[in-house]
Amino acid sequence: EVQLQQSGPELRRPGSSVKLSCKASGYSITDYLMHWVKHRPEHGLEWIGWIDPEDGETKYAQKFQSKATLTADTSSNTAYMQLSSLTSEDTATYFCASPSFDYWGQGVMVTVSS
Amino acid sequence: DVVLTQTPPTLSATIGQSVSISCRSSQSLLHSNGNTYLNWLLQRPGQPPQLLIYLVSRLESGVPNRFSGSGSGTDFTLKISGVEAEDLGVYYCVQSTHAPPTFGGGTKLELK
Numbered sequence: 368e369v370q371l372q373q374s375g376p377e378l379r380r381p382g383s384s385v386k387l388s389c390k391a392s393g394y395s396i397t398d399y400l401m402h403w404v405k406h407r408p409e410h411g412l413e414w415i416g417w418i419d420p421e422d423g424e425t426k427y428a429q430k431f432q433s434k435a436t437l438t439a440d441t442s443s444n445t446a447y448m449q450l451s452s453l454t455s456e457d458t459a460t461y462f463c464a465s466p467s468f469d470y471w472g473q474g475v476m477v478t479v480s481s
Numbered sequence: 482d483v484v485l486t487q488t489p490p491t492l493s494a495t496i497g498q499s500v501s502i503s504c505r506s507s508q509s510l511l512h513s514n515g516n517t518y519l520n521w522l523l524q525r526p527g528q529p530p531q532l533l534i535y536l537v538s539r540l541e542s543g544v545p546n547r548f549s550g551s552g553s554g555t556d557f558t559l560k561i562s563g564v565e566a567e568d569l570g571v572y573y574c575v576q577s578t579h580a581p582p583t584f585g586g587g588t589k590l591e592l593k
Contacts, residue, residue, distance in 0.1 A: 402582070412530070412573055412584040428581050462529055467577050468520055469541075471529040 369393040371463050371472035378478045379453050386449045389463035389472050396439060397421040399466030401446040403437060406460045406474070415461075418446060453479045483507055485574050487585035493593040494564045502588045504574035506555040511578070518578040521550055521559045524587075525570040533572075534559065564590070 374388040389401065403415040416427035420439035427435060434457070436449040450457055458479045463472040484507040494500050510517045521534040532541045534550035537557060547562045561568055569592060574585040 406524075411571075411587045412524075412575075414582045414584065426580065464530075467518065467535070468522065468530070468575050468582070469532050469535070471531070474529050 369470045371465065371470055373461075373463060373472040373475045376476040376478070378480065381454055381479055381481055383453050384449060384451045385453065385477055386447055387461055387475050387477070388445055388447050390443065390445045391465070392444070395441075396444050396446060396465075397441055401437075401439065402464045402468065403435065403446075403448045404462045404464055406462065407458075415448070420446060450477070453477075455479050482581060483510070483576055483579045483583050485576060485583055485585035487572075487574060487588050489588060490586065491589045491591065493591050495593045496564060496566060498564050498593075499560065499562045500564060500590070501561075502559045502572055502574075504552075504557045504559070504585050506557070506576060508579070509554045510557075510576050511554060516578075517553065518576060519550075519552070519557050520575050520577075521548075522573045522575060523568070523570050524573065525567075528570075530573065561590075566592070 370392045372390045377385050379385050397420050400417045402417045405413040415431045415435050418425045418437040425437045439446045460474045460476050462474045486505045488503045510519050517537050519537050522530040524530040533544050533548050538550040549560045551558050571587045571589050573587050
């Protein structure tokens, strides 16, 4: 059974960074792209980017180019997303999803507040 | 980027009623390989999105057959034949024919 297990909720100060994890089980992350998606109820779902864990190639939505950094550790079958220079606009739930939005992690709530 | 326009933004239904949601694309979603990469997702409150329909009309395993998808090119429809209480939430269409992937704005299904 394919599962994507994400890390727990995060509370960060404005200007700081956070690194989120997404551990896959039931398949090898090198088999498929891993997407990351942002959700705010008033904004719906926004695609952040994807990583090909096999070779580390990444692709980002233009608005997240300088905000998000996607990486992967094939030895632990885990994908990561780092968000930098956090602002209140980054307060949201973040999901990992693979391969074509078939499977989703449970989501992680990131709250940015002083 | 491809823009997906979902209508209506909100849908009120009674249990047992049949409803439809439209997803219109700013360009054709037919890929050069002959597939149309248009999926439908349901996000219940406090839950991650769940895949319902993939490749326009294929029902994901375990999804009740009251859900059906249809369409081609730029116009797509999700139909629920007999709404049940567990169907409440926000429905999204998502395309991955063209890079980057894009989501529709969502349709919130509520009980009337």
